[in-house]
Structure formats: structure tokens, C-alpha cells
Amino acid sequence: MAGTDKTRDPILGGPTVVLVDPQLGENIGMVARAMLNCGLNKLRLVRPRDGWPNPAAVAAAAGADEVLDRAKLFDDTASAIADMKHVYAASARQRDMIKPVVTPRLAAGEMHAAAGRGDAVALLFGPERSGLTNDDVALADSLLAVPLNPAFASLNLAQAVLVIGYEWFQAASDSEGRWLETCGEPLADKAELVNFFDRLESALDDSGFLRPPEKRRGMVRSLRNMIQRMTPTDQDLRTLHGVISALQKDRRDH
Amino acid sequence: MAGTDKTRDPILGGPTVVLVDPQLGENIGMVARAMLNCGLNKLRLVRPRDGWPNPAAVAAAAGADEVLDRAKLFDDTASAIADMKHVYAASARQRDMIKPVVTPRLAAGEMHAAAGRGDAVALLFGPERSGLTNDDVALADSLLAVPLNPAFASLNLAQAVLVIGYEWFQAASDSEGRWLETCGEPLADKAELVNFFDRLESALDDSGFLRPPEKRRGMVRSLRNMIQRMTPTDQDLRTLHGVISALQKDRRDH
Numbered sequence: 001m002a003g004t005d006k007t008r009d010p011i012l013g014g015p016t017v018v019l020v021d022p023q024l025g026e027n028i029g030m031v032a033r034a035m036l037n038c039g040l041n042k043l044r045l046v047r048p049r050d051g052w053p054n055p056a057a058v059a060a061a062a063g064a065d066e067v068l069d070r071a072k073l074f075d076d077t078a079s080a081i082a083d084m085k086h087v088y089a090a091s092a093r094q095r096d097m098i099k100p101v102v103t104p105r106l107a108a109g110e111m112h113a114a115a116g117r118g119d120a121v122a123l124l125f126g127p128e129r130s131g132l133t134n135d136d137v138a139l140a141d142s143l144l145a146v147p148l149n150p151a152f153a154s155l156n157l158a159q160a161v162l163v164i165g166y167e168w169f170q171a172a173s174d175s176e177g178r179w180l181e182t183c184g185e186p187l188a189d190k191a192e193l194v195n196f197f198d199r200l201e202s203a204l205d206d207s208g209f210l211r212p213p214e215k216r217r218g219m220v221r222s223l224r225n226m227i228q229r230m231t232p233t234d235q236d237l238r239t240l241h242g243v244i245s246a247l248q249k250d251r252r253d254h
Numbered sequence: 255m256a257g258t259d260k261t262r263d264p265i266l267g268g269p270t271v272v273l274v275d276p277q278l279g280e281n282i283g284m285v286a287r288a289m290l291n292c293g294l295n296k297l298r299l300v301r302p303r304d305g306w307p308n309p310a311a312v313a314a315a316a317g318a319d320e321v322l323d324r325a326k327l328f329d330d331t332a333s334a335i336a337d338m339k340h341v342y343a344a345s346a347r348q349r350d351m352i353k354p355v356v357t358p359r360l361a362a363g364e365m366h367a368a369a370g371r372g373d374a375v376a377l378l379f380g381p382e383r384s385g386l387t388n389d390d391v392a393l394a395d396s397l398l399a400v401p402l403n404p405a406f407a408s409l410n411l412a413q414a415v416l417v418i419g420y421e422w423f424q425a426a427s428d429s430e431g432r433w434l435e436t437c438g439e440p441l442a443d444k445a446e447l448v449n450f451f452d453r454l455e456s457a458l459d460d461s462g463f464l465r466p467p468e469k470r471r472g473m474v475r476s477l478r479n480m481i482q483r484m485t486p487t488d489q490d491l492r493t494l495h496g497v498i499s500a501l502q503k504d505r506r507d508h
Contacts, residue, residue, distance in 0.1 A: 183350055
């Protein structure tokens with residue numbers, strides 16, 4: 001189903017970013033860059049102070065021109081969100097309003113579910129200096145609040161967009177948490193590894209390192225574990241074989 | 255245990271941010287701001303191009319002076335990480351190196367575990383234009399890679415610090431994902447709610463709205479569900495009672 005694909009592809013079906021009364025073109029450009037970093041490309045501008053288009057925005061977008069080129073202009077917030085089904089208002093400060101509050105991480109899941117249903121979602125951001133007015137917040141379904149150091153929580157506009165967009169992207173990312181980048185090199189298989197262990201231990205036996213005999217088993221186990229933790233590739237083992245040969249030669253030469 | 259407390263308090267025990275060859279003071283300031291947003295306050299600078307201290311950094315830090323004031327200077331990367339147990343190197347691009355790669359989200363968990371053990375952790379960032387050298391990357395245990403739009407993945411320095419710091423902070427945050435901010439207003443209890451339902455339905459019976467009789471039960475259920483979804487406070491219910499009275503008076507006046 002198209003809907004299901006949308007929820008799995010972070011590049012499609014993303015929320016629309018609505019900037020209300022943005023001041024500096026540079027900040028609009030940095031927002032565009034942060035959006036494209038996160039696979040978002042739908043930008044709406046309500047009354048940009050310095051007019052539109054704005055060369056300062058292009059310079060700051062660092063190549064995210066496609067977001068700026070597609071940006072749409074609106075005269076007021078209500079018309080900018082007219083075709084939306086759910087609106088999140090980004091707000092660093094608490095409002096004297098009874099309103100659901102949601103974190104970017106939870107909102108990301110909600111937004112992917114909405115994308116799957118085909119429901120359009122907007123993220124509403126206010127001007128740099130003051131943030132959204134209470135009247136604009138009252139047009140939103142929920143407040144988006146980024147959990148940050150309560151003693152120093154204020155983000156600039158592009159950073160707020162980045163954190164929320166980042167969570168949108170993570171919610172669809174199938175990235176593993178930790179992996180070994182091997183640059184296409186095959187990992188050594190266990191036969192090669194045991195072959196190297198035998199070579200190393202035999203060299204160390206010859207040199208008298210693995211003594212006294214009652215300590216040998218523990219020492220061998222430690223060495224094998226060290227090499228295992230290295231997760232060597234084929235090439236790594238060839239290098240290590242070379243190291244042993246070189247050291248043995250060195251010793252013989254002395 | 256102190257270690258356990260550290261892992262739960264996002265402000266304590268955080269990783270050290272090491273900037274290698276940072277160029278613009280403004281970017282160092284924005285890094286300091288992003289760090290303090292995320293409860294991080296240990297900054298090290300290796301060969302800052304424009305010297306240190308730098309007034310441009312203070313201006314851009316937007317109040318995060320405590321991070322700049324505590325910043326330490328180093329002559330090379332090796333001495334900046336000398337006392338560290340684990341070093342993550344931030345890198346947007348793949349390296350021709352066999353290296354574990356980890357996402358900020360997984361690294362955040364690892365860093366909290368390290369903080370719990372009392373192991374010092376550093377996050378290594380290269381200069382704005384070029385990123386870390388391969389020699390600096392070779393000093394690190396793991397590469398940190400932020401999953402982002404592969405067609406447009408490059409973050410500026412402060413944004414890279416923000417995303418990684420954000421994950422550090424989230425890993426210790428006990429924030430709920432979604433809640434209703436009631437500004438201290440008590441939610442209506444169910445007796446008040448049912449009392450309001452009765453009042454509304456009686457008014458609608460009088461007005462002839464809840465007809466025909468066989469539809470009444472379904473219409474009442476829809477209205478009750480709408481009001482339930484509103485999650486009204488005591489004050490909200492008083493307002494709604496007032497609305498009914500006002501509309502009834504209006505109707506009687508016509």
C-alpha cells in the first residue's frame with residue numbers, strides 16, 4: 001500500500017514546516033538545510049519580514065535550494081494550515097493554555113502514522129525573537145516541547161527544526177545502532193583465526209613467554225580474547241602474521 | 255551509588271566535547287550553546303585557529319558562558335584525549351578505515367553506562383570545512399554517524415554537537431512522550447462531567463435536537479465522546495454550562 005510505503009520512507013510524506021513571521025533570511029536558509037538533512041522538503045512562510053525570495057536564505061541553505069524553491073507564501077497562519085489535519089506548535093516556553101504537550105520523539109511516531117493514513121501534518125514555528133503568539137498556538141492541536149536542560153533550553157530556529165526533523169527521520173530509519181564498518185574487507189573466518197592463534201602461541205612458546213606451564217592456559221585465553229575483540233579481517237590477520245615474522249627476525253638478528 | 259545517580263542525571267557525568275582545529279569563534283560559541291542545551295559543560299579546544307579566548311565565541315554562545323569559561327586548550331589531539339577511556343569521532347563521511355560505527359542514540363546509552371562506571375568519554379569533532387583527519391580518527395574507538403538523508407547529510411559543527419548532545423540528554427530524561435498541560439487547573443471529575451452531559455442532553459431534548467427517538471442514543475453517545483476527548487477541566491465545564499445558558503437565553507429572546 002502507498003500509505004504503508006510512506007510511513008517507511010523517511011523522505012516521503014513528511015510534515016510541512018510553517019515559519020510564522022520569520023525575520024532573517026539566513027535563518028530561513030538554515031531551516032531549509034536542516035529540513036533537507038532530515039528528508040523534509042515542504043516549507044511554508046507566513047509574512048517573511050524581509051520579503052521573498054531572499055538571497056540571504058539561498059546562501060545559508062548550503063545547497064538545500066530545492067526546499068527554498070518549493071516554499072509557499074501565506075498571509076496568515078490560518079491559511080497556511082488550512083489543508084492540514086494536525087498541527088504541532090513548537091514552543092520552548094510553557095503557555096498559560098490547556099493543551100496537549102508532546103515530545104519530538106513521540107510526535108515522530110504520530111506523524112508517521114498520520115502519513116500512513118494520508119493525513120497532512122504541519123509543524124508551526126514562530127519568529128526568532130519571540131516565538132509563536134498565543135493566538136497561533138491556539139490554532140494548533142498540540143505543543144511540541146523538546147526535553148532539554150531546563151536551565152538553558154532555548155534553541156535557535158534551525159536547531160529546533162533539526163531536532164524535530166531528526167526524530168522524524170530516526171522513526172523511519174532502519175539503521176543498526178552499532179556495527180563494524182569493514183570497507184568491503186571480509187572478516188577472517190574462525191579457521192584462519194585459530195590458525196593465527198596457533199602460530200602466535202607457538203612463537204611465544206619458542207620465545208619462552210608462555211611460562212610457567214601452569215599459567216599457560218590462562219595467558220593463551222587472554223591473548224585469544226584480545227584478538228577476538230579486535231574482530232580482524234583477512235587482511236588484518238595477514239598483517240599480524242607479518243608482525244610476528246618481523247619480530248622473530250628482529251630477535252634472531254640481535 | 256554515586257555512579258547510578260550520574261547515569262540518571264543528564265547534567266552530570268556527560269562526555270567531554272573536543273573540537274580539533276576549530277576555525278570560527280562563532281562556531282565555538284554555538285557549540286557551547288548547543289552543549290549547555292543538552293546539559294554538557296566540558297569543552298576542550300585543540301589549536302583554535304583564531305586564538306583563545308575569542309569574543310566572537312562569547313557573542314554566539316547566547317549565555318552559555320560557563321562552558322566557554324571552563325574550556326581547556328590543548329596542542330594536539332592525543333593530549334586532549336589522554337585521560338579518556340573511550341573516544342567517539344564524529345564523521346559525516348565514511349572513512350577508508352575498519353572501525354566500529356555507532357549511532358548517537360546507541361552511543362548515548364553507552365555513554366551513560368560509561369558515566370555510571372566513572373569512565374571518561376570524549377566526543378571528537380574536526381574543523382568546520384574538512385572534518386577530522388584520518389590520523390585523528392585512528393585515535394578514536396568508534397565513529398559516530400548520524401542517520402540522516404543520505405543525499406544531504408552534512409551538518410554544521412554546532413548542529414552535529416546538538417544532535418549527539420540531544421540524544422545524551424534524552425537517554426536520561428524521564429519525560430513522558432505526551433501529556434496534557436493543564437496549567438495547574440484540576441481536570442473535571444466524572445460526576446461533574448456526567449452532570450454536564452445531563453444538562454446538555456436535557457437542553458437538546460427541549461430544543462427538539464435529539465430526534466427521532468431511535469437516533470437519540472447514538473447522538474448522545476457521539477456528543478459524550480466529543481466532550482470526553484476534550485478532557486475538560488472544572489473551569490472548562492463552567493464555561494460550557496455558561497455557553498448553554500447563553501444559547502438558551504438567546505433562543506428565548508428571539
